[in-house]
Structure formats: C-alpha cells, structure tokens
Amino acid sequence: MLELIFILPLIGSFFLLITPRDNIVRLWKIGLEWSLLTLTITILLWASLDGEGQFQAIKKFDWIFSIEPTFGPLNFAVDGVSFFFIVLTALLTPICVLISWNSIKFLVKEFILCLLLMEVLLMGVFTILDLVGFYILFEGILIPMFLIIGIWGSREEKIQASYYFFFYTFIGSVFMLLAIFILYSHAGTTDYQTLCSLKYERKLQYFLFLGFFFSLAIKIPKIPFHIWLPQAHVEAPVAGSVILAGVLLKLGGYGFMRFSWPLLPDASEYFAPLIQTLSLFAIIYGSLTTCRQVDLKRIIAYSSVAHMGLVTLGLFSHTIQGLVAAVFLMLAHGLVSSALFIAVTYLYERHHTRLVKYYRGVVVTMPLFGILMLTLILANASIPLSCNFVGEFFSLLAAFEYSFIVGGLASLGMVLSAGYSIYLYNRVCFGVPSKYLYFTRDLNRREFYALMPLVLLIFLMGIFPFPVVDVIKSSIIYQERC
Incomplete structure (x- = not known):
C-alpha cells in the first residue's frame, strides 16, 4: 500500500491533464475523488501496521545515483512518528480541494495539479530514508507552493510573499546540503539507517547540527527566522494557508525529530539551552505580537509562531514526554490552525476584508459559523478535551522537568493564548x-462538510489521545534503543 499513496495522486494528475480545461466541475471532481482515494488507502495502511515502533512497509527504489555503489537504492518506510504526518497530509488535501471549489476562478487545472504534486512530495519527505533524497523532496515542495502563493494569491503583494517564502527557505536549505556532504565524506553513505549506527566526533556534530538547524529553524519558523511566515499566510489562497500551516511548518519539527537526536545526540544536548531560549522568545514574543495584529490571517500566523515554540521546547527537553508532546502538538496544530484559516476565509469570501475592525455581531446573522468559530477559538486556547490541551500539557510538563524557570515562562504562552483568542472572538462575533x-x-453544505472533519478530530484526539500517543512513544523508544 505504500506505493499506492504515491501512485494514486499521480494517476489523478494524469486524468487532470487529459480533461478539457473548460470542464471546471469535472476538474474539481477528479481532484476530490483521487485525493479521497489516497486518504482511504492511507487509513488502510494505518490498519495494517503493527504499532511496534520500528520502520515498516519498507520499499526500495532504484534511482539515478544507484550506479554509484555507495549510494544504493532509495528506501521508503513509515514508523509511528512519520505516519501521522502522512495521514495529516492525506486528510488536508481533499479539504483543500473542497474549500477552493468556488474561490479559484482561473487556471483551475494547474491549481489542482499543484495540490496533487505537493501531496506526492510531502508523502515522499515523510517516508524517505536517505538524506540526499530527503533534501531533493524537501526543496521540491517549494516549487508548487511558490506557484500557489504567487499565482493564486489574494492581493497585490502575493509576488513579494512568494519570493519571501522561496528564498528564505531555499537559502537556509543550502546549509543542510553542506551538512549532508560532510556526512557523506565521513561515512561514505547517505542512508539514514546506516548513519544512525555510526558515531561522530563532538566537534563534527556541532558543525553538522548547525547546518541542519538553519534550514529547519526557517521552516518551523523559529524567531528570528519567522519574517516570511505572516506575509506568506496573508497573501496565499486558503488552500495554500492550510497546507502551509497544517503540514509545511511541521517539516522543521519533523527534521529535528528525525535527524537531531538519532544522528547528532551530543550536539543536540550542547545546543539545547540556546534552542530553549529561542523557543521561549517565540512563545512570549509570538503571543504578544498576536495581540496587536489587526488582520485575521496575521493573528493566526503569529499564533503559529508561538505554538511551534512549544514544539521545539518539548523536542529539546531531553525527555520522552517532551518528544511525544512535540509530535502530538504538531499534529494538533495542523488541525486547529488549518480549521481557523478556513473559518476566517469564509468571512473573507463574504465581506472581502480581513481587518478585524470591520466585523462585529457576526454570530447574530451567522449562528452556525459562530458556534464552529467558538469551538476552534477554544481549541486554539488549549481548552481541556481538545488535542491542543494534551500537546501543550505534556510539553509544559517536560519544560518544568527541564527547568522550573523555563516551564514558568513557557506557561505565559497559554495565558496569552487564551487572552488573544477570546479577545478576537469577542470583537468579531459579539456586539x-x-x-x-x-x-x-x-455556511452552506460544502463549507460545513469541509470544516467538520477537522473539528471532530480536534476533540476526538483530545478525548482519546492514547492510540496516537502510544504509537509515537513506541517509535521514539525504539529509536533510542537503536
């Protein structure tokens, strides 16, 4: 089934290419049908895994560098960490098709092709076990997202935002490529499982860690590398914002999870105080900056900076619960922030403004929207029984175990999050x-059905977190033993 999650979006792309451009409804139906089929196969793949924590469903693929014996074939596999990001990608793709059905007015075929291509590349990033292949797919994602922001963006600054996104992430990734070259020169291979079995000198680990850090910190994004994020979110169409917040921001955390501890444990421990300090800045500064924003999308974008600060706080806390909290919080943020971007886009499509000052009393004329918006606002503020609460609770637990001062400062993020979330809902919906x-x-049926799966999953994962937590924990423990 692992091959099918790559093949099905490619088959859907083929049908898109042979479909006439003027048959708009058929193009949207093709994108929706094949993305839903990919989601179905992904769920079936989940059911076939044993949950033991090791890499499973391993597939080998010969590529151009296989003529060099030291490279060999590419290996693709899933474990408890990577698989939930695959499910998140497969879930958000058909939702992106639904929410874009009426908002994309031109070049519809090319837009759906970009979505399906991005789905294939994201599946590859989360399953590949080779550093060179990871870098190629990691960089390849920039192309369809660059096109989505630059072509189908909503305002005049979309070109500038797309270049911001592209050059910030591309320049940072050059440092990761240099680190991969250094690893290859010392180990003679870029196979991930082989590299995990080797030990490296402490000073070499420092240089390698910095190479990965600059690339992954921009992707998260971590202060002071976050400048591109609000601009990209504001200018991107709703599907671009959903994929960007739901999946692309998780590539940085996933990269730290996959490469920092298994490959460079000494450097990760050495740089942990610095990253914890930057994480605290992200939590407090991101929350305070969110309070003064006047654009609905910028509010959600800056709140993402604060939440991803909690992710890195858990990652570099040196505890199992911190690592589990980081992965769980990334999944929770992918659901909550995606749903919030969809909700504010529904307002924008009706009133053609995202400035908060023009909204008041929305709940009077849009009661269904008001109920769903309140649910998402409370989830973003980490109300109990929501998935954000579980992730932030374990993350703060790990932070207090690392340092009482770090935990106390990080707790301010939850207070500020509740403040700006409730204040936003009060200004928009009441009065x-x-x-x-x-x-x-x-809301009409299409809008309601696009949003409801995310709302249900937010509280389903909050009420029953252990099926996800146990799989993540088993994979982390298996990696540490190896």
Whole structure:
C-alpha cells in the first residue's frame, strides 16, 4: 500500500491533464475523488501496521545515483512518528480541494495539479530514508507552493510573499546540503539507517547540527527566522494557508525529530539551552505580537509562531514526554490552525476584508459559523478535551522537568493564548452587527462538510489521545534503543 499513496495522486494528475480545461466541475471532481482515494488507502495502511515502533512497509527504489555503489537504492518506510504526518497530509488535501471549489476562478487545472504534486512530495519527505533524497523532496515542495502563493494569491503583494517564502527557505536549505556532504565524506553513505549506527566526533556534530538547524529553524519558523511566515499566510489562497500551516511548518519539527537526536545526540544536548531560549522568545514574543495584529490571517500566523515554540521546547527537553508532546502538538496544530484559516476565509469570501475592525455581531446573522468559530477559538486556547490541551500539557510538563524557570515562562504562552483568542472572538462575533456587513448568509453544505472533519478530530484526539500517543512513544523508544 505504500506505493499506492504515491501512485494514486499521480494517476489523478494524469486524468487532470487529459480533461478539457473548460470542464471546471469535472476538474474539481477528479481532484476530490483521487485525493479521497489516497486518504482511504492511507487509513488502510494505518490498519495494517503493527504499532511496534520500528520502520515498516519498507520499499526500495532504484534511482539515478544507484550506479554509484555507495549510494544504493532509495528506501521508503513509515514508523509511528512519520505516519501521522502522512495521514495529516492525506486528510488536508481533499479539504483543500473542497474549500477552493468556488474561490479559484482561473487556471483551475494547474491549481489542482499543484495540490496533487505537493501531496506526492510531502508523502515522499515523510517516508524517505536517505538524506540526499530527503533534501531533493524537501526543496521540491517549494516549487508548487511558490506557484500557489504567487499565482493564486489574494492581493497585490502575493509576488513579494512568494519570493519571501522561496528564498528564505531555499537559502537556509543550502546549509543542510553542506551538512549532508560532510556526512557523506565521513561515512561514505547517505542512508539514514546506516548513519544512525555510526558515531561522530563532538566537534563534527556541532558543525553538522548547525547546518541542519538553519534550514529547519526557517521552516518551523523559529524567531528570528519567522519574517516570511505572516506575509506568506496573508497573501496565499486558503488552500495554500492550510497546507502551509497544517503540514509545511511541521517539516522543521519533523527534521529535528528525525535527524537531531538519532544522528547528532551530543550536539543536540550542547545546543539545547540556546534552542530553549529561542523557543521561549517565540512563545512570549509570538503571543504578544498576536495581540496587536489587526488582520485575521496575521493573528493566526503569529499564533503559529508561538505554538511551534512549544514544539521545539518539548523536542529539546531531553525527555520522552517532551518528544511525544512535540509530535502530538504538531499534529494538533495542523488541525486547529488549518480549521481557523478556513473559518476566517469564509468571512473573507463574504465581506472581502480581513481587518478585524470591520466585523462585529457576526454570530447574530451567522449562528452556525459562530458556534464552529467558538469551538476552534477554544481549541486554539488549549481548552481541556481538545488535542491542543494534551500537546501543550505534556510539553509544559517536560519544560518544568527541564527547568522550573523555563516551564514558568513557557506557561505565559497559554495565558496569552487564551487572552488573544477570546479577545478576537469577542470583537468579531459579539456586539451590535456592524454597519459594514451587508452579506449575511451562513455556511452552506460544502463549507460545513469541509470544516467538520477537522473539528471532530480536534476533540476526538483530545478525548482519546492514547492510540496516537502510544504509537509515537513506541517509535521514539525504539529509536533510542537503536
């Protein structure tokens, strides 16, 4: 089944290519059908795994560098860490098709092709066990996202935002490529499992860690490398914001999880105080900056900076619960932030503004939207029974175990998160309806069905977290033993 999660989106792309450009409804149906089929196969693959923690469903693939004996074939596999990101990618792709059905007015075929291509590349990033292949796929994702922001963006600054996104992440990735070259020169291979079995000198680990750090910190993004994120979110179409917040930001955390501890344990421990300090800055500065934003998308974008600070805080806390919390919180953030971007886009499609000052009393004319928005706002503030609460609770638990001061400062993030979340909902949904709002139709069926799976999963993972936590924990323990 592992091959099918790559093959099915490619088959859907082929049908898109042979479908006439003017048959718009058929193009959207093809994108939706093949992305849903990919999601179905992904769920079946989940059912076939044994949950023991080791790499499973291993597949070998010969590529151009296989003529060199030291490279060999590419290995693809899944474990408890990577598989949930695959499920998240497969889930968000059909949702992106649904929410873009009426908002994308031109070059529809090319837009759906970009979504399916990005799905294939993301599946590859989360399953590949070779550093060179990881870098190629990691960089390949920039191309469809660059096109989505630059072509289908919503405002005049979309070109600038797309270049911000591309050059920030591309320049940072050059350092990771240099680190991969150094690893290859010392080990003679780029196979991940072989590299994990080798030991490296402490000073060499420091240089390698810095190479991976600059690339992955920009992707998360971590302060002070976060400048590109709000601009990209504001200018991107709703599907671009959902994929960017839901999956692409997780590539940085996944890279730290996959490469820092298994390959470079001494360097990870050495640089942990620095990264913990940057994480605290991200949590506090990101939360305070969120409080002063006036654009709905910028509010969610800066809150993402704060939440991803909690992720790295857990990753570099030197504890099992911190690592589990980081992965779980990334999955939770992928659901909550994606749903929030969809919700504010529903407002934008009706009133053509994202400035908070023009909204007031929305719940009077859009009660269904008001209920769903309140649910998502509370989940973003980490209310109990939501998945964010589970991730942030374990992350703060790991932070207090690492240092009481670090845990206390990180706790301010939850207080500030509740503050700006409730304040935002109060300004938008309560009060006398604004005189600027003329179009008052509530959510239709397509909009409701696109949002409900995310809302249900947010609370399902919050009420029953252990099926996910146990699989993640077993994979982390298996990696440490190896």
